[in-house]
Amino acid sequence: MKASVNAFLSMQKALLTRRGQLEAVKNSSAMSTSYYSQGVETRVEKPTYDIKAADRMITKINRALFEIDTKVKQSNAVTEIDIALDFDDLMKELS
Secondary structure (H helix, E strand, C coil): CCCCCHHHHHHHHHHHHHHHHHHHHHHCEEEEEEEECCCEEEEEEEEECCHHHHHHHHHHHHHHHHCCCCHHHCCCCCCCCCCCCHHHHHHCCCC
């Protein structure tokens, strides 16, 4: 996929949110609990979502985030910008 750095940074932000959502599903609400009573109360837990599928999607998102981060940093390493400032002057001690 070809896009601008800004587009990929926006995608990265959205992917981080999506990863958090999937991790929440995987870790906390992935089980539904049912109680049955036929003289003895029985608790049955079954997955609401396929935990393996959620984990696969999280892994895909992590790989995409890594790729975006790597390419953005690579782009930043070769892109020069010109800003009128004197860093040493701004960082010097107060006299």
